[in-house]
Amino acid sequence: CVCLYVNLNGFLGLTLGTALVTPVEPHFTECMSRDLETFRCWWSPGTFHNLSSPEELRVFYLKRNSPSSEWKECPEYSHLNRECFFDANHTSIWIPYCLQLRGQNNITYFNEDDCFSVENIVRPDPPVSLNWTLLIVSPSGLSYDVMVSWEPPPSADVSTGWMRIEYEIQYRERNATTWEALETQPHTQQTIYGLQAGTEYEVHIRTKMKGFPKFGDFSDSIFVKVTEIPLRESAVLLTLVLTFGVAGILILIMLIVVSHQQRLMMILLPPVPAPKIKGIDSELLKKGKLEELDFILNGGGLGGLPTYISDYYQDEPWVEFIEVDEEDADCGEKEDQKSSDTQRLLGLPQRSVGCFSADSHPDDDSGRASCYDTDLSEQDTHLLAASLLPGQPEDEEAFLHPDEKAPASETNKSPLIQTESEGKPTWINTDLYAQVSNVMPSGGVVLSPGQQLRIQENTEKESQKKGTLGEDTSKLNKPQFQLLVVDPDGSGYTSEITARQISTPPSSLVPGEGYQTIYPQPMETKPAAPSEPNQSPYILPDSPQTRLFAPVADYTVVQELDTHQSLLLNLPTQQPPPPCLPQHPLKAPVAIGYVTPDLLGNLSS
């Protein structure tokens, strides 16, 4: 149970004391310990006048650590101060002490209140060696922070942990009356924030035991002052504006970069152009799927090619397509096409250069369908080639009249052969599709000449009529061929005879004009000389009846046989021939089989 105890005695004494001047008995004013090892007590004699001499009062103390304890006298007097000092030998902590004053007549003045334990009366000494350092000044220069540091009181034994001390800082302005107190803390330094520049501050510190309420005395004051640092306001504003501006610009740049990421990537890291062929996926080439490649190249039909472009290269607009011209494939072979290449490079008006291969083997799979692979290994084919070659103008008559001049033809044949040997048989630059005129017994194929030839013949018509055959060496470069046209009105298909007539000469670049006769070996149809219309059933090239130099289609319809046992053909409609001109390098390549990159390069060059 809890017992209530009211100290009425003291209460009454207090009220009485204010009303009357009552005699105050001797009593202890205070007992205090500084270091938890010793303590002192001060007494006052009171107002009893008969106890004025200080020596009359004696101090006795009692330690209540055992039931049989007794009162002992103060171990050390200091009558000057009316102080009783208990040294370490007489001091025990955690043990209640009771003190009493005794007068001369053994009158004891004892108050229950004067009992205590030493740990409860501890008031530590103030700290020593205070000093302060400036921590930081605000950017405006108006306020600053200060770090105050000190040493613990030397009397307090902090190092052994016997005493645990807390410090309390108080500060005030020089002329102020109230102190500002900071929170008590056990460290030997503390920061004071927010002091104003230009004013002087007074700082002092006091200590107390941790866990006990009594504070010690205040230390000596120190003075803190920081003079104002004149900072221009504009500088601060300027820095603020700069920082915000820079931050804003950075944010803008970030936004721009993020929004135009694609374009920036294009500008900063331009893609490396790589050759791409329209319609061909490089992956196919890598994987080696040639069949699919062929299929693509051939278009699966030509209409299929553009779709591939959109599929593969839609997101790369920088891709340029190398287009291989169909006719370029025809004009393939390198060494003989150099002139034509240079002409192409120089941009000179292209001539329909025949596409002849110097080494056209019978089994040559060059893949150029338009270049006709005829067998020339056989001598008969050679002869045929020779026969197909444009002969010398002087030999024209010889050609024209082989029958009469059989020996002459033989002699002519030799120059023929010579011419044939002089000039290498090369292939005419002709169309993609050609009509097979004849199949040689050796296995070769004789094809009808392309329309390009016929155009050429047409242009040479004038010069031929002027009889300037063989005059102009400059014309020799031009392949001038004269076809044997059986019947200008004839159209349709030519008979076998005429087919043999109208067979493409295998080579053309031999200087000379267009030939006039075609000599299939067993049967020869010779163009009839204009002077001898009766002699031969052949129609002369320059006969007025014949439009010899009109281009003849590959396929013509035979109208009728005329009286001369010649076939009358329909004239073909004037069609613009597909030029074998390498002026459009951007066409889709047509290749059968495998197209290597270097071939493509050659084609495109």
Added chain:
Amino acid sequence: LKREIKKIISAVWVGIICLVFSSRLSTMKAASICPNDQTGCHLLPLANLFDRVIQHSARMHGISDDLHSEFELYFLPSKNQIGRVSRNCHTSTILTPNGKENAQRIAREELAEIILKLLVAWRDPLWHFHQSMSQHDEFTNFSSNKSLEMSDMVHELRKGVLKVVEKMQMLGIISNSVGDTGSPEALLTSDSAEWRFMKDYDLLYCFRRDSNKIQNYLKILKCRIVPKHGC
């Protein structure tokens, strides 16, 4: 190509961030364990344990001080907080060093044992004090909670001190003579429930004094054993 570049950039960023964090972690680790010389390094965990226990005892003393002050406010105003101790505290039978020199002269094992004895002696009285406080309506909930907290703290502090003693015995600092004096049999024989006759106020006063003793003894013990770490 663009995707690859993005992947590379993101991987580089991740790598940089990882490096920064790992370096920070490594520096943090290096700073926490054994920054100073190697001789006192193995005692650092012991010093930490001591610090924790001392903090605990300080808090316990603080609570007891608050409760005692409250009691004084309600019932007994006194000048020097001496109180009217009608009889001695029940722990007076335990011989404790009453001064600094005595506490420093006494053997470490003895000091540790005294601490443990004190803690054991207050286990039951505080529990009963809390019970009596909660039954009376005139005490606020705040005081009741404090008494409960005080009672719990005694338990925990005892466990903490036992751990410290174990660690010291492991390190070979003190001998193995310090046993667990908290066994119920020992408790019953020694005190014989003398505390039941004490009034609540006297209990508080006594406990306040004893918690201060415990705090001081622990601090002295720490500074005797591991003096370099914050004495």
